[in-house]
Amino acid sequence: MTRPLPNRSPRSPLQCIVPPYMIEAMTRCGDPAVRGRAVGSLACAAAIHAVRDLSQKMPSMMAVPSPTGRRHRLVYDAKKKDRLPGRLVRSEGQKPRKDVAVNEAYDHSGATFDFFHELFGRNSLDDAGMSLISSVHVGEVDDRGRYVPMDNAYWDGSQMAYGDGDGVVFTRFTRSLDVVGHELTHGVQAFTSNLVYRGQSGALNEHFSDVFGVLVRQWKEGVSVEKASWLVGADVLMPAATRRAIRDMEHPGTAFVDDPVLGTDPQPAHMDAIYTGPADRGGVHINSGIPNRAFVLAAQAIGGKSWETAGRIWYDAMLQLSRSSDFKECARITAQVASDRFGAAERKAVAAAWKKVGVA
Numbered sequence: 001m002t003r004p005l006p007n008r009s010p011r012s013p014l015q016c017i018v019p020p021y022m023i024e025a026m027t028r029c030g031d032p033a034v035r036g037r038a039v040g041s042l043a044c045a046a047a048i049h050a051v052r053d054l055s056q057k058m059p060s061m062m063a064v065p066s067p068t069g070r071r072h073r074l075v076y077d078a079k080k081k082d083r084l085p086g087r088l089v090r091s092e093g094q095k096p097r098k099d100v101a102v103n104e105a106y107d108h109s110g111a112t113f114d115f116f117h118e119l120f121g122r123n124s125l126d127d128a129g130m131s132l133i134s135s136v137h138v139g140e141v142d143d144r145g146r147y148v149p150m151d152n153a154y155w156d157g158s159q160m161a162y163g164d165g166d167g168v169v170f171t172r173f174t175r176s177l178d179v180v181g182h183e184l185t186h187g188v189q190a191f192t193s194n195l196v197y198r199g200q201s202g203a204l205n206e207h208f209s210d211v212f213g214v215l216v217r218q219w220k221e222g223v224s225v226e227k228a229s230w231l232v233g234a235d236v237l238m239p240a241a242t243r244r245a246i247r248d249m250e251h252p253g254t255a256f257v258d259d260p261v262l263g264t265d266p267q268p269a270h271m272d273a274i275y276t277g278p279a280d281r282g283g284v285h286i287n288s289g290i291p292n293r294a295f296v297l298a299a300q301a302i303g304g305k306s307w308e309t310a311g312r313i314w315y316d317a318m319l320q321l322s323r324s325s326d327f328k329e330c331a332r333i334t335a336q337v338a339s340d341r342f343g344a345a346e347r348k349a350v351a352a353a354w355k356k357v358g359v360a
């Protein structure tokens with residue numbers, strides 16, 4: 001039995017949670033330990049080797065049938081190396097291991113599966129029962145034989161990979177349910193809109209991953225929109241007064257401010273400040289701040305629990321967008337879905353939210 005593979009060519013980009021501008025800031029840091037590790041992690045350097053190995057292994061692995069409508073999780077230990085997937089350490093239904101990263105990857109991918117299944121009737125990433133494959137402890141060994149943990153988590157088109165973090169700026173990436181949900185939503189997108197990972201379509205790709213990553217967490221916590229946190233990756237940052245998260249969907253540009261290592265969050269909150277340069281594949285992690293804020297404004301205006309109405313609208317829209325959709329088209333489609341599925345009040349809330357961030 002074979003199942004369709006996600007639409008990914010061997011050269012398509014890894015979709016990492018930590019954007020290149022944060023890693024680059026770390027390479028300029030005065031602390032040689034942070035600088036060294038950042039250089040090691042630059043542009044997911046460790047991951048690039050991993051993918052090469054994976055692309056050869058994956059076809060046979062992907063062909064393993066998984067039960068339909070049920071979770072099928074496989075967690076591997078990359079054993080501090082950059083070869084994926086590594087050694088299988090926990091399969092679906094097996095009891096917890098001593099390794100906390102293994103159990104976090106298992107539990108959080110299960111919560112993400114349940115979120116999409118219970119709310120939207122989606123049977124895994126491909127809607128055909130695809131196995132959820134995670135590798136933990138991804139990293140590499142430097143010239144002196146020391147372990148360099150990856151300062152990132154990524155979706156590579158077929159599976160998840162998680163680093164342990166440097167222990168100075170980042171801690172292990174499996175800790176955060178919204179990070180796991182973010183990466184797995186890249187998987188859902190690969191089988192649906194498959195938005196091109198560059199420019200505005202790429203920023204929408206990042207945006208949908210942030211939306212559903214955060215909604216998985218809010219759903220698991222059962223919190224209403226008034227009490228909800230809109231931070232992405234708060235659990236993977238080592239605490240400091242100058243940093244709260246990787247991104248802040250409600251207040252883009254404030255997740256980290258004047259941080260001695262990370263600098264200041266470059267995300268714009270309005271079209272007035274949209275980034276038009278070449279970095280970060282045309283600002284995929286930067287300009288996602290604009291639709292992110294629109295989503296939060298819409299969810300707040302609608303009220304209740306964010307996944308029930310706003311989340312449903314955005315899920316339907318994600319399935320309707322095309323590869324090259326831009327912010328304007330996303331605004332149009334979300335307003336249309338709001339009207340068709342809910343009504344005039346919801347349509348008004350969604351349209352007003354986009355207008356507030358400068359997308360008419």
Ligand SMILES: [Zn+2]
Nearest residue numbers: 015016017209
């Ligand atoms: Zn991402």
